[in-house]
Amino acid sequence: MAQISFEKLGQDGKARTGVIHTTRGDIRTPAFMPVGTAATVKAMMPESVAATGADILLGNTYHLMLRPTAERIARLGGLHKFMNWDKPILTDSGGFQVMSLADLRKLTERGVTFKSHIDGSKHEITPERSMEIQALLGSDIVMCFDECPALPADRDRIATSMELSMRWAKRSKEAFGDRPGHALFGIQQGGLEQDLRGQSAEALREIGFDGYAVGGLAVGEGQEAMFGCLDYAPDQLPEDKPRYLMGVGKPDDIVGAVKRGIDMMDCVLPSRSGRTGQVFTRAGVLNIKNARHADDPRPLDENCACPACTKYSRAYLHHVFRSQEMISGMLLTWHNLRYFQDIMDGMRQAIAAGTFAAWEQDFHAGRAQGDI
Ligand SMILES: CNc1nc2cc3nc(NC)[nH]c3cc2c(=O)[nH]1
Numbered sequence: 001m002a003q004i005s006f007e008k009l010g011q012d013g014k015a016r017t018g019v020i021h022t023t024r025g026d027i028r029t030p031a032f033m034p035v036g037t038a039a040t041v042k043a044m045m046p047e048s049v050a051a052t053g054a055d056i057l058l059g060n061t062y063h064l065m066l067r068p069t070a071e072r073i074a075r076l077g078g079l080h081k082f083m084n085w086d087k088p089i090l091t092d093s094g095g096f097q098v099m100s101l102a103d104l105r106k107l108t109e110r111g112v113t114f115k116s117h118i119d120g121s122k123h124e125i126t127p128e129r130s131m132e133i134q135a136l137l138g139s140d141i142v143m144c145f146d147e148c149p150a151l152p153a154d155r156d157r158i159a160t161s162m163e164l165s166m167r168w169a170k171r172s173k174e175a176f177g178d179r180p181g182h183a184l185f186g187i188q189q190g191g192l193e194q195d196l197r198g199q200s201a202e203a204l205r206e207i208g209f210d211g212y213a214v215g216g217l218a219v220g221e222g223q224e225a226m227f228g229c230l231d232y233a234p235d236q237l238p239e240d241k242p243r244y245l246m247g248v249g250k251p252d253d254i255v256g257a258v259k260r261g262i263d264m265m266d267c268v269l270p271s272r273s274g275r276t277g278q279v280f281t282r283a284g285v286l287n288i289k290n291a292r293h294a295d296d297p298r299p300l301d302e303n304c305a306c307p308a309c310t311k312y313s314r315a316y317l318h319h320v321f322r323s324q325e326m327i328s329g330m331l332l333t334w335h336n337l338r339y340f341q342d343i344m345d346g347m348r349q350a351i352a353a354g355t356f357a358a359w360e361q362d363f364h365a366g367r368a369q370g371d372i
């Protein structure tokens, strides 16, 4: 039985739209996944996350294994029950965050050992342990344990890392076993090297996964290099399975990725930046901290239906941000997440109607450069 099924509803150029059917519900694609790092999308109630239009959210293995531990979440009924989110959850496999957050990391063929950034305790993640943690959490979509090399890196380093990740992908698949109703996604590596990316795609196809992620990007290469890689990498992956670009991105990154055949994305940007006062709107980006908003009675974005835009003025949002009131993070996060979901909804409709090019032109036309 297929763990998940991907139903394509339309295509316009390379851009696709469809539905991923899972046992916990449908995911409309292209999909944006809010990041729920420590079993919460920061400053949001789960009901509010659902109200923004999100069909799925992402949980972080690294954070949850350290605190409160995957075993405790399993004892309490799993991550969905624990965080009161009954729709699909995708969990990452931990490797990327170990390399960016933990101390004293040691990487070997077996896996990664490290010291917790919270209390200095020693831990190890291997492909097998990562699969065990994600099974304890009970996520619907599980990610292979991989290694994401920091860019820039020379070709040899990229090749060696990619080959290790492919061996870990095989071990992940073997450890994942056969879990009806749960999907396992492979992660393509290979940096910005088209031939290495092709080798990685072939290795993953050989092992066989329910979906395929484009990994190793959004690590400082810049949008032009990322798009250059996305001009070929998604096409190297099976076209009948979901393609997930990890860690992306700004609104224009997201649009450019969907245009090149990506179906799913995740990024902390809308939630993290909301807490710093950065607001994404149809007209571009603004920072509510700026004094020029102090007397402005207008909404953040007059075309947005979120609570921040329908019930509050920029002046109010400026005030509560400056006063460091909790409602500031709540309203700005809600708005940013809603705006990101509205972009996805707009693209899904445009791809289905065959008007993606016009939609993309309109998307870019409305955006001023710099603060608005
Ligand atoms: C869990 N494995 C895994 N996560 C990732 C998360 C990322 N997040 C970004 N930018 C924010 N790039 C990423 C790449 C990977 C990647 O190559 N592998």
Ligand SMILES: [Zn+2]
Binding pocket: 300, 301, 304, 305, 306, 307, 308, 309, 310, 334, 335, 336, 338
């Ligand atoms: Zn809004």
